[in-house]
Amino acid sequence: MSGSVGREGVQDERPGIDATPGSSGGRTGRGRRRGRRRGGGDRSMVPEATFTSYYGRPIVKPSPWEADIPAYLFAGGLAAGSSLIAAGADLTNRPTLRRSGRLGAIAALTFSMVALVHDLGRPARFVNMLRVAKLTSPMSVGTWILSFYGPFAAAAAATELVAMLPARHRVGPLRLAPYVDRPAGVVAALFAPPVAAYTAVLLADTATPSWHAAYKELPFVFVGSAAAASAGLGLVTSPLSETGPVRRLALGGAVLELVMEHRMEHSMGIAAEPLHQGQAGRLMRAAKVLTLAGAAASLLAGRSRTVAAVSGAALLAGSACTRFGVFEAGQASARDPRYTVVPQRERLERGEPVRSDRAPGA
Amino acid sequence: MAGKRSLFGPVDPAADAGYDEDHPTRKGFFTDTSICIGCKACEVACKEWNDVPSDHFEMLGSSYDNSFSLNANQWRHVAFIEQPKRLGEQESGLRRQAVEGAVALGMPGLGAPPDVLKAEVRLPESGEDDAVDRPDFRWLMSSDVCKHCTHAACLDVCPTGSLFRSEFGTVVVQDDICNGCGYCVPACPYGVIERRKGPKGAKNVGIAQKCTLCYDRLDAGTTPACAQACPTQSIQFGDVEELRERANARVETLHEAGIMDARLYGNDPDDGVGGAGAFFLLLDEPEVYGFPPDPVVTTKDLPDMFRKAGLAAVTLLAGAAISFLGKRG
Numbered sequence: 075m076s077g078s079v080g081r082e083g084v085q086d087e088r089p090g091i092d093a094t095p096g097s098s099g100g101r102t103g104r105g106r107r108r109g110r111r112r113g114g115g116d117r118s119m120v121p122e123a124t125f126t127s128y129y130g131r132p133i134v135k136p137s138p139w140e141a142d143i144p145a146y147l148f149a150g151g152l153a154a155g156s157s158l159i160a161a162g163a164d165l166t167n168r169p170t171l172r173r174s175g176r177l178g179a180i181a182a183l184t185f186s187m188v189a190l191v192h193d194l195g196r197p198a199r200f201v202n203m204l205r206v207a208k209l210t211s212p213m214s215v216g217t218w219i220l221s222f223y224g225p226f227a228a229a230a231a232a233t234e235l236v237a238m239l240p241a242r243h244r245v246g247p248l249r250l251a252p253y254v255d256r257p258a259g260v261v262a263a264l265f266a267p268p269v270a271a272y273t274a275v276l277l278a279d280t281a282t283p284s285w286h287a288a289y290k291e292l293p294f295v296f297v298g299s300a301a302a303a304s305a306g307l308g309l310v311t312s313p314l315s316e317t318g319p320v321r322r323l324a325l326g327g328a329v330l331e332l333v334m335e336h337r338m339e340h341s342m343g344i345a346a347e348p349l350h351q352g353q354a355g356r357l358m359r360a361a362k363v364l365t366l367a368g369a370a371a372s373l374l375a376g377r378s379r380t381v382a383a384v385s386g387a388a389l390l391a392g393s394a395c396t397r398f399g400v401f402e403a404g405q406a407s408a409r410d411p412r413y414t415v416v417p418q419r420e421r422l423e424r425g426e427p428v429r430s431d432r433a434p435g436a
Numbered sequence: 437m438a439g440k441r442s443l444f445g446p447v448d449p450a451a452d453a454g455y456d457e458d459h460p461t462r463k464g465f466f467t468d469t470s471i472c473i474g475c476k477a478c479e480v481a482c483k484e485w486n487d488v489p490s491d492h493f494e495m496l497g498s499s500y501d502n503s504f505s506l507n508a509n510q511w512r513h514v515a516f517i518e519q520p521k522r523l524g525e526q527e528s529g530l531r532r533q534a535v536e537g538a539v540a541l542g543m544p545g546l547g548a549p550p551d552v553l554k555a556e557v558r559l560p561e562s563g564e565d566d567a568v569d570r571p572d573f574r575w576l577m578s579s580d581v582c583k584h585c586t587h588a589a590c591l592d593v594c595p596t597g598s599l600f601r602s603e604f605g606t607v608v609v610q611d612d613i614c615n616g617c618g619y620c621v622p623a624c625p626y627g628v629i630e631r632r633k634g635p636k637g638a639k640n641v642g643i644a645q646k647c648t649l650c651y652d653r654l655d656a657g658t659t660p661a662c663a664q665a666c667p668t669q670s671i672q673f674g675d676v677e678e679l680r681e682r683a684n685a686r687v688e689t690l691h692e693a694g695i696m697d698a699r700l701y702g703n704d705p706d707d708g709v710g711g712a713g714a715f716f717l718l719l720d721e722p723e724v725y726g727f728p729p730d731p732v733v734t735t736k737d738l739p740d741m742f743r744k745a746g747l748a749a750v751t752l753l754a755g756a757a758i759s760f761l762g763k764r765g
Binding site: 125126127128129131132133134135136137138139154155158159162163165166193194195196197199200202203205206208210211212213214217263264266267268270271272274275278279280281282285286289290291293294296297300301318319320322323326327330404408411414415418419421422427428429430 | 441443444445446496498501504505507515517589592593594595596597598613614615616617618619621622623624625626627629630631632633641642643644704706707708710721723724725726727728729730731732734735736737738740741742744745746747748749750751752753755756757758759760762
């Protein structure tokens, strides 16, 4: 017989159900199973909080994503920023910057697509992403943003390639290129900011402690990082006569990233710890040093092509380190039950469990 | 249909998903861990019925738990916790039998008269302190399962529509739709769903897998395999509303019996996930069993996340525009 309960009530009641174990009462001491803490070397911003867990095992699961995803976060930001720069360069007549922006965008976007598909458990089913449009799924929203952005970024890049062809090869539909050129570039630039920003929501809309706790500032960190990286690419590829705007963008992006990252760490509570520990800590420290150095060098990048290239390279590397660092910190926070249990337990002990405030009578 | 409680707050999940008024009542589990004996029949029955491959089995040195956690290949997981705490009074049923006289079980050789049996199970006289004979030790056992949340983060974030809300209010993966993006895995606040990594040759490798509350069995009007196999009714299946009442009654009974440790977990429709379809009676804090103490569906904050991202996107656009508006050079 089953132990099923239906509208008609209990079926097959057995004595087992009346057993009353553990009646000695009282609360269990909290000391039995503490989460294991890694000793030595790791900096902790908050005093050690004791907590209970099940054999120190993780509660939430880390994402199954590998290096593909942080690489995509970086490349997607680079593509978006590059499309913005290309459109600005086009409208202000800076041809080299325009070309490097458009070609950089499509290269980064192509890399992104390959990385995203490669990371799927069933890559052949990639198109299933387009079955539905779901606002509750940042990944669905992102897929659709990329689906709108991609063709325009590709068209803008294609016009650059057509322009490189000898005139006698520009035949048939290729003759339309000069008409497509600017509109495609401008539309791509308008879709670009969501491409750069949504990836922060992609990470934050999870139960991964160090991603979710960062949701207020992470979009600003990521767009700052995207601006710095794409401006860095412009600095590397374009002559000094054209890089005025990207020097300003580089500085602005780097400052936005560093300031918002700092604020983020202070609003995350203990979920900020993984940003300072282990692999993620090394990446975040490298990101800060590289971004700061790149931003400082960008101030002098108007005088020397070499300084500009060094500044650009540092900003690109700094942006990549930020993405990998944030990604790794999240993964680490999911593997340690401390970051799931402690904030929730503290909430409960303050008498502030998360509960819906139902209207009276509802 | 999307309403103002679609992301957070108490709601009938099937109705919220768009099923008609006449959809079946919401089904779920009430797992009463106070009577779990750790037999793992649920784990086995689940694997048998759902063709869940066996791996992950190791000698883990964590009491009798060798199946580690809920994961793609473990849709029921029995936790074993050994605590230095007195078990206390246990109504095993044997006691009552002894008092009322032995029951002939029809076993060959059971010829002993009732008084001999009574002598073997010596009962303490009233007032006699028998505490000295009992060790400070208790075993907590609990069969964990997918919570089938009212607000299921895995379902919310699934970009393909593979995860869907069934007419029974449960959350189910469509194996033929899932493309293995893995987004549901970090989204689940309980760490239940996982992308199947192996073993080689198993079906649905690369696809997100978890308990379906035996959707196929519900369709046929039968009980999920784990509840069917549970020998103590620790796992009870039924209408969620009714199970909630039953759980309240049970916790009251235990409190009356002096077991003040007993508490319900996941039964409150006002909690962070809108109430779980599969909820529990526990004898210690949730985290002792590997549960998050106060889980919240991540999509509760999603509107705010999109607002922040929108603001960031505008910042980027404006920043790029301003950079190009400056003087030439």
